[in-house]
Amino acid sequence: xxxxxxxxxHVAHLARIELQPNELDKLSGELxxxxxxxxxxxxxxxxxxxxxxxxxxxxxxxxxxxPHVSLLPEKALENAPGKKGNFFTxxxxxx
Amino acid sequence: xxxxxxxAHELLEKLKSQQVTLKAIxxxxxxxxxxxxxxxxxxxxxxxxxxxSFDSNAGFLKGLPVTVKDNICTEGMLTECCSKIxxxxxxxxxxxxxxxxxxxxxxxxxxxxxxxxxxxxSSTENSYFGVTxxxxxxxxxxxxxxxxxxxxxASDEAIWALGSDTGGSIRQPASFCGVVGLKPTYGRVSRxxxxxxxxxxxxxxxITKDVRDAAILTGIICGYDPQDSTSVNQSVPxxxxxxxxxxxxxxxxxxxxxFVDGMDLExxxxxxxxxxxxxxxxxxxxxxxxxxxxxAVPVYYIIATAEASSxxxxxxxxxxxxxxxxxxxxxxxxxxxxxxxxxxxxRRIVLGTFxxxxxxxxxxxxxxxxxxxxxxxxxxxxFQDFDCIVTPxxxxxxxxxxxxxxxxxxxxxxxxxxISVNLAGIPAISxxxxxxxxxxxxxxxxxxxxxxxxxxxxxxxxxxxxxDWHKLKPKL
Numbered sequence: 001x002x003x004x005x006x007x008x009x010h011v012a013h014l015a016r017i018e019l020q021p022n023e024l025d026k027l028s029g030e031l032x033x034x035x036x037x038x039x040x041x042x043x044x045x046x047x048x049x050x051x052x053x054x055x056x057x058x059x060x061x062x063x064x065x066x067p068h069v070s071l072l073p074e075k076a077l078e079n080a081p082g083k084k085g086n087f088f089t090x091x092x093x094x095x
Numbered sequence: 096x097x098x099x100x101x102x103a104h105e106l107l108e109k110l111k112s113q114q115v116t117l118k119a120i121x122x123x124x125x126x127x128x129x130x131x132x133x134x135x136x137x138x139x140x141x142x143x144x145x146x147x148s149f150d151s152n153a154g155f156l157k158g159l160p161v162t163v164k165d166n167i168c169t170e171g172m173l174t175e176c177c178s179k180i181x182x183x184x185x186x187x188x189x190x191x192x193x194x195x196x197x198x199x200x201x202x203x204x205x206x207x208x209x210x211x212x213x214x215x216x217s218s219t220e221n222s223y224f225g226v227t228x229x230x231x232x233x234x235x236x237x238x239x240x241x242x243x244x245x246x247x248x249a250s251d252e253a254i255w256a257l258g259s260d261t262g263g264s265i266r267q268p269a270s271f272c273g274v275v276g277l278k279p280t281y282g283r284v285s286r287x288x289x290x291x292x293x294x295x296x297x298x299x300x301x302i303t304k305d306v307r308d309a310a311i312l313t314g315i316i317c318g319y320d321p322q323d324s325t326s327v328n329q330s331v332p333x334x335x336x337x338x339x340x341x342x343x344x345x346x347x348x349x350x351x352x353x354f355v356d357g358m359d360l361e362x363x364x365x366x367x368x369x370x371x372x373x374x375x376x377x378x379x380x381x382x383x384x385x386x387x388x389x390x391a392v393p394v395y396y397i398i399a400t401a402e403a404s405s406x407x408x409x410x411x412x413x414x415x416x417x418x419x420x421x422x423x424x425x426x427x428x429x430x431x432x433x434x435x436x437x438x439x440x441x442r443r444i445v446l447g448t449f450x451x452x453x454x455x456x457x458x459x460x461x462x463x464x465x466x467x468x469x470x471x472x473x474x475x476x477x478f479q480d481f482d483c484i485v486t487p488x489x490x491x492x493x494x495x496x497x498x499x500x501x502x503x504x505x506x507x508x509x510x511x512x513x514i515s516v517n518l519a520g521i522p523a524i525s526x527x528x529x530x531x532x533x534x535x536x537x538x539x540x541x542x543x544x545x546x547x548x549x550x551x552x553x554x555x556x557x558x559x560x561x562x563d564w565h566k567l568k569p570k571l
Contacts, residue, residue, distance in 0.1 A: 018433035051464030055520035061324040079415035
């Protein structure tokens with residue numbers, strides 16, 4: 001399967017990465033080569049195979065529902081590029 | 096006196112018998128760094144030497160410093176994943192492995208080890224802070240992504256170190272730098288506080304000067320952690336008890352798919368000699384087959400990038416790190432990520448987002464998960480009849496800086512022998528087993544069943560004690 005520039009542009013938008021035209025060109029060639037290599041997987045018949053979402057048998061890991069101390073707001077905000085009180089601040093989203 | 100060439104267990108003995116003070120050890124470490132760090136560049140943020148407080152009365156490890164990769168959270172100590180996007184990040188907590196080290200009396204070395212940005216790479220050339228050089232040949236890469244940790248240990252700028260391994264990032268640099276590197280079984284070591292790359296593959300592990308040090312460090316960092324829901328609740332044995340020096344009667348499998356075209360002939364010869372050595376020590380070796388080996392790299396580059404694209408969504412300029420200045424929120428996300436991530440990170444995020452996106456999910460991601468099952472089954476089958484599997488760690492010795500950086504696919508193929516181990520969740524170790532004619536180290540990889548790190552230590556230690564490769568030092 002090949003990938004065109006329009007698709008890459010769309011995917012980059014979904015991933016919230018602004019790509020420059022020259023980056024898009026370069027990425028297009030590189031992804032084409034990588035996907036060409038990956039296409040090898042279509043040689044295999046995997047119809048009867050179960051997907052390995054977890055490689056070792058662990059499932060439904062839940063902790064006891066007991067209160068405990070977690071990260072304090074002021075600690076969690078220590079690295080924030082923008083903050084006000086106990087909140088992160090970002091540019092306005094609603095006009 | 097220079098103590099930097101000694102292993103951690105040798106230093107611990109000397110500390111216990113008061114033949115040396117912790118201060119003398121730390122002083123000689125800094126003296127060594129002054130001499131070789133300008134050439135090797137294993138550490139990042141060299142100017143921020145920080146206060147190094149040490150306490151030789153502290154617990155079992157007596158204050159010995161451990162060098163830590165820049166993607167493992169150390170409270171209050173800069174941890175930036177060698178990325179511009181995490182610039183200035185001081186973690187508000189310690190990773191579980193750091194907590195365990197401290198509880199056992201280790202000091203955390205105040206400089207962090209260089210790595211490929213977000214562990215994306217096999218050469219440490221993708222670091223925001225610049226390239227680390229291989230101590231055996233400064234024109235070559237140290238491997239990656241834990242290249243800083245491996246180069247620091249190999250050049251005696253570190254006593255021992257922690258790295259992380261998602262597709263070979265501990266074992267391949269250990270191999271390139273001539274030191275010991277272990278990736279534990281998936282779930283053995285808590286990932287809490289490891290900045291995530293691919294959560295179903297990532298494991299933290301030791302990079303050390305010999306197998307005994309690896310056994311000690313693994314024993315400390317292993318164990319159940321309720322803060323990592325994939326951590327396994329199983330008791331941790333005393334791994335030093337596995338260092339028996341006896342491998343008589345062990346059955347070793349040699350996968351034929353690992354000895355094919357593209358493999359360096361010198362590496363092949365060194366590995367064959369190492370296998371012969373294991374035979375003379377009493378093991379038997381027989382060819383086995385891991386038929387889906389050729390699919391491991393494509394499967395990996397779908398699963399790892401898909402998981403990375405999801406994990407790296409958190410770097411958006413809101414909670415920490417770099418933020419681009421603009422008054423539009425969506426633009427803020429897009430520019431922060433455009434300016435904050437390096438080329439390889441962008442490449443992987445786009446590839447991973449594509450593999451997960453509508454219309455492509457079944458063809459790529461789901462198919463990759465199914466082939467992952469087949470790869471795991473290959474190993475299960477071999478381990479029914481064999482105690483361990485022995486392979487080269489890498490198809491070549493260390494390559495030249497710049498040689499593969501323009502060709503991502505070629506770079507991805509550097510990990511062809513290490514990736515399957517992460518996909519199957521099994522443990523593996525790389526140990527020094529010889530050199531090429533040009534004086535570059537070659538690593539021997541040993542793999543075992545899940546939770547059988549003891550087998551790795553037993554075989555690796557026996558080989559090591561009957562060879563001298565681990566004693567050789569680079570001339571710097």
